[in-house]
Amino acid sequence: xxxxxxxxxxxxxxxxxxxxxxxxxxxxxxxxxxxxxxxxxxxxxxxxxxxxxxxxxxxxxxxxxxxxxxxxxxxxxxxxxxxxxxxxxxxxxxxxxxxxxxxxxxxxxxxxxxxxxxxxxxxxxxxxxxxxxxxxxxxxxxxxxxxxxxxxxxxxxxxxxxxxxxxxxxxxxxxxxxxxxxxxxxxxxxxxxxxxxxxxxxxxxxxxxxxxxxxxxxxxxxxxxxxxxxxxxxxxxxxxxxxxxxxxxxxxxxxxxxxxxxxxxxxxxxxxxxxxxxxxxxxxxxxxxxxxxxxxxxxxxxxxxxxxxxxxxxxxxxxxxxxxxxxxxxxxxxxxxxxxxxxxxxxxxxxxxxxxxxxxxxxxxxxxxxxxxxxxxxxxxxxxxxxxxxxxxxxxxxxxxxxxxxxxxxxxxxxxxxxxxxxxxxxxxxxxxxxxxxxxxxxxxxxxxxxxxxxxxxxxxx
Amino acid sequence: xxxxxxxxxxxxxxxxxxxxxxxxxxxxxxxxxxxxxxxxxxxxxxxxxxxxxxxxxxxxxxxxxxxxxxxxxxxxxxxxxxxxxxxxxxxxxxxxxxxxxxxxxxxxxxxxxxxxxxxxxxxxxxxxxxxxxxxxxxxxxxxxxxxxxxxxxxxxxxxxxxxxxxxxxxxxxxxxxxxxxxxxxxxxxxxxxxxxxxxxxxxxxxxxxxxxxxxxxxxxxxxxxxxxxxxxxxxxxxxxxxxxxxxxxxxxxxxxxxxxxxxxxxxxxxxxxxxxxxxxxxxxxxxxxxxxxxxxxxxxxxxxxxxxxxxxxxxxxxxxxxxxxxxxxxxxxxxxxxxxxxxxxxxxxxxxxxxxxxxxxxxxxxxxxxxxxxxxxxxxxxxxxxxxxxxxxxxxxxxxxxxxxxxxxxxxxxxxxxxxxxxxxxxxxxxxxxxxxxxxxxxxxxxxxxxxxxxxxxxxxx
Numbered sequence: 001x002x003x004x005x006x007x008x009x010x011x012x013x014x015x016x017x018x019x020x021x022x023x024x025x026x027x028x029x030x031x032x033x034x035x036x037x038x039x040x041x042x043x044x045x046x047x048x049x050x051x052x053x054x055x056x057x058x059x060x061x062x063x064x065x066x067x068x069x070x071x072x073x074x075x076x077x078x079x080x081x082x083x084x085x086x087x088x089x090x091x092x093x094x095x096x097x098x099x100x101x102x103x104x105x106x107x108x109x110x111x112x113x114x115x116x117x118x119x120x121x122x123x124x125x126x127x128x129x130x131x132x133x134x135x136x137x138x139x140x141x142x143x144x145x146x147x148x149x150x151x152x153x154x155x156x157x158x159x160x161x162x163x164x165x166x167x168x169x170x171x172x173x174x175x176x177x178x179x180x181x182x183x184x185x186x187x188x189x190x191x192x193x194x195x196x197x198x199x200x201x202x203x204x205x206x207x208x209x210x211x212x213x214x215x216x217x218x219x220x221x222x223x224x225x226x227x228x229x230x231x232x233x234x235x236x237x238x239x240x241x242x243x244x245x246x247x248x249x250x251x252x253x254x255x256x257x258x259x260x261x262x263x264x265x266x267x268x269x270x271x272x273x274x275x276x277x278x279x280x281x282x283x284x285x286x287x288x289x290x291x292x293x294x295x296x297x298x299x300x301x302x303x304x305x306x307x308x309x310x311x312x313x314x315x316x317x318x319x320x321x322x323x324x325x326x327x328x329x330x331x332x333x334x335x336x337x338x339x340x341x342x343x344x345x346x347x348x349x350x351x352x353x354x355x356x357x358x359x360x361x362x363x364x365x366x367x368x369x370x371x372x373x374x375x376x377x378x379x380x381x382x383x384x385x386x387x388x389x390x391x392x393x394x395x396x397x398x399x400x401x402x403x404x405x406x407x408x409x410x411x412x413x414x415x416x417x418x419x420x421x422x423x424x425x426x427x428x429x430x431x432x433x434x435x436x437x438x439x440x441x442x443x444x445x446x447x448x449x450x451x452x453x454x455x456x457x458x459x460x461x462x
Numbered sequence: 463x464x465x466x467x468x469x470x471x472x473x474x475x476x477x478x479x480x481x482x483x484x485x486x487x488x489x490x491x492x493x494x495x496x497x498x499x500x501x502x503x504x505x506x507x508x509x510x511x512x513x514x515x516x517x518x519x520x521x522x523x524x525x526x527x528x529x530x531x532x533x534x535x536x537x538x539x540x541x542x543x544x545x546x547x548x549x550x551x552x553x554x555x556x557x558x559x560x561x562x563x564x565x566x567x568x569x570x571x572x573x574x575x576x577x578x579x580x581x582x583x584x585x586x587x588x589x590x591x592x593x594x595x596x597x598x599x600x601x602x603x604x605x606x607x608x609x610x611x612x613x614x615x616x617x618x619x620x621x622x623x624x625x626x627x628x629x630x631x632x633x634x635x636x637x638x639x640x641x642x643x644x645x646x647x648x649x650x651x652x653x654x655x656x657x658x659x660x661x662x663x664x665x666x667x668x669x670x671x672x673x674x675x676x677x678x679x680x681x682x683x684x685x686x687x688x689x690x691x692x693x694x695x696x697x698x699x700x701x702x703x704x705x706x707x708x709x710x711x712x713x714x715x716x717x718x719x720x721x722x723x724x725x726x727x728x729x730x731x732x733x734x735x736x737x738x739x740x741x742x743x744x745x746x747x748x749x750x751x752x753x754x755x756x757x758x759x760x761x762x763x764x765x766x767x768x769x770x771x772x773x774x775x776x777x778x779x780x781x782x783x784x785x786x787x788x789x790x791x792x793x794x795x796x797x798x799x800x801x802x803x804x805x806x807x808x809x810x811x812x813x814x815x816x817x818x819x820x821x822x823x824x825x826x827x828x829x830x831x832x833x834x835x836x837x838x839x840x841x842x843x844x845x846x847x848x849x850x851x852x853x854x855x856x857x858x859x860x861x862x863x864x865x866x867x868x869x870x871x872x873x874x875x876x877x878x879x880x881x882x883x884x885x886x887x888x889x890x891x892x893x894x895x896x897x898x899x900x901x902x903x904x905x906x907x908x909x910x911x912x913x914x915x916x917x918x919x920x921x922x923x924x
Contacts, residue, residue, distance in 0.1 A: 389871055
């Protein structure tokens with residue numbers, strides 16, 4: 001089992017399909033337009049927008065579609081013309097050949113699409129090793145390739161900016177928890193700057209000089225660079241030339257003459273929607289979700305995406321932008337269907353921004369995927385006694401004015417406490433959707449590592 | 463909410479994608495070949511093979527792939543170049559506009575792809591109505607369209623031949639349970655032949671003169687035509703000109719000069735594999751599956767598919783063949799991962815037969831899909847106490863020599879008996895995969911009803 005897959009320019013996994021000379025004229029929503037030929041040897045993407053719905057398996061997408069738009073409705077992500085499936089297995093600590101782990105985390109899966117290699121859970125763009133605490137080899141990321149090619153780069157998330165998904169693009173560290181300097185001193189002592197290493201994820205993020213950085217996690221950046229010191233990573237970023245913003249208004253006012261660091265909350269950003277945590281048995285009473293949970297001082301993911309595109313566009317070398325809808329996963333863990341669906345809808349609105357940009361700039365590749373599947377399942381409204389799910393359920397009143405039951409049962413065990421413990425990821429293949437040059441590479445069943453080649457667009461030419 | 467969708471020749475749902483002039487040259491597994499242009503106005507399929515994995519959601523596919531071929535392995539179905547997602551919601555009894563049911567059964571979903579219309583659960587190619595017991599309007603099926611166009615037709619399943627999926631092609635009845643004459647007299651009294659109706663599913667199947675009928679369910683056909691009579695539906699079939707076989711050897715010997723009825727078991731056919739039913743908590747001890755469960759007198763699904771193709775091929779008007787891997791669903795209900803995966807692998811072997819035929823006859827459209835998603839989920843091997851799933855789990859030793867945990871938790875309720883009750887279907891969108899003329903219609907997110915237009919191939923021309 002090789003951890004580094006062979007990565008053709010337009011990637012295809014074992015048994016996957018390579019389309020040669022596939023040029024397409026599309027009609028989407030009544031509008032006709034062309035994409036360039038997707039031949040391996042012809043046009044490649046000048047700009048790349050990668051949108052990652054954390055934990056957004058097929059079940060999560062369906063639940064959001066039915067709740068928000070009704071059974072007959074369609075989401076923005078449903079408009080991407082090329083669709084397929086990707087396997088997401090990671091590997092276990094040990095020695096080569098590393099053994100597969102069928103139920104991965106977001107650090108190992110992020111490393112897959114960001115670097116084209118398999119690694120162990122908790123690892124950020126480093127290869128596998130004998131144990132979690134033994135650093136692996138650093139792996140070049142697609143953001144690093146883009147920067148080398150002169151492209152502008154952006155990294156946007158609703159989680160902490162140092163969380164696994166954004167971190168895999170601009171950091172290399174053995175454990176995902178080593179987010180701020182204090183965290184790294186406690187958990188990754190061999191990799192701190194004091195020890196001659198690259199430092200925590202916050203420090204590496206700034207050192208990478210990513211042009212646009214927007215998300216939560218301010219508390220990580222407010223940790224001191226030196227133990228007990230007074231200078232923190234925000235100070236460090238400013239010294240490196242960053243403009244720093246902490247609310248939506250100042251984000252909107254930011255100009256493109258300096259790189260931008262926006263940290264809008266101390267930890268994860270606030271979810272767009274709220275609702276009750278799932279309950280055992282029949283579940284929560286049927287209800288609609290509260291859709292006004294996010295304070296206006298925090299920008300939406302769509303607003304962050306719009307701002308990032310406005311700052312990145314226009315460069316002769318193009319750009320690479322990553323946009324993560326992070327709390328789909330976090331609210332799936334929390335067994336909260338309203339918050340989970342609200343984050344999926346918010347992510348889908350960011351996709352609309354990307355698709356609108358792509359329509360006006362057809363040399364842009366847009367890829368939408370998830371890093372792993374998750375717990376939530378749509379089930380029937382059982383009234384027969386033993387037919388209820390074994391876990392925790394929410395009953396939601398959808399756009400169709402009908403009840404949809406969403407259940408969570410991957411954690412709770414035989415003890416099964418009244419309040420659901422953090423639910424597990426699941427191992428099902430994830431959906432992948434794409435439009436633009438190279439997009440046909442996502443057809444069929446491929447592996448998450450296959451994205452690495454595709455996401456480089458024309459950066460490979462440099 | 464319209465129950466009958468607008469069905470263009472190459473179907474596209476709301477917001478779905480229509481590809482114009484998409485001609486493709488494929489390289490699959492190192493072999494290059496062409497498919498005709500998929501333009502709406504150009505070549506349509508002369509032959510159609512529809513393969514239906516009952517309950518085979520993305521999770522079921524992934525579990526089978528990992529168990530049988532390992533993390534890096536690929537299934538035959540992974541070779542189909544065009545891939546997408548389909549919504550499967552049915553409607554609730556009532557009055558138009560009918561309200562959606564997000565968690566459908568195989569009768570309503572079968573009616574969707576076989577007729578292009580939404581209907582209520584339990585219904586076989588009839589429209590919805592105010593209650594289960596009130597018959598709906600009969601809806602023309604894709605098999606009927608094919609017969610009208612002079613095509614030969616076949617219907618193959620591992621379930622009873624009168625089970626929902628095969629039934630939707632050649633029968634119209636208000637309740638799926640009305641399989642044999644006795645069943646219909648008990649449950650669908652308004653629809654028996656004695657009452658002037660079309661009769662039970664067995665009788666309608668024979669009256670349809672389907673050229674090849676292979677599966678289980680002999681006991682349904684051995685019910686007497688008239689209450690207390692001695693002539694049964696097998697006798698009726700013989701009188702109508704059918705050759706009748708009951709084991710693999712006689713099936714192989716059947717000739718193409720007469721239509722063929724093969725009924726290999728009294729009820730459902732025997733599963734290919736066996737293994738333990740899932741257990742609470744940590745689940746069953748890690749083990750491999752027993753892969754020799756099916757008696758040799760019963761043909762495999764692949765053998766039935768091979769025989770059906772040999773009998774249907776060569777007609778100037780082409781053919782329509784349906785092949786169902788039925789017990790993926792039935793073993794998912796039973797919370798038995800070995801039997802479920804064995805049926806998925808057996809279904810995949812039937813897909814290989816279809817793909818081989820398609821390669822030699824590129825005017826053949828092959829479509830693979832599922833009628834609804836199901837319960838099984840791949841989770842981690844938790845050892846921390848509360849992290850185990852709330853339901854029932856199997857631990858399997860895969861081709862990688864690693865443990866894969868598959869869990870079932872959509873039924874069991876708060877009582878949660880030691881033996882799992884029948885698990886529920888789930889509402890997640892299903893995978894759809896296709897190759898051949900028109901295949902690109904499955905890209906993106908469409909609805910199960912959209913298959914009706916695609917599956918007609920060139921039959922619409924007549």
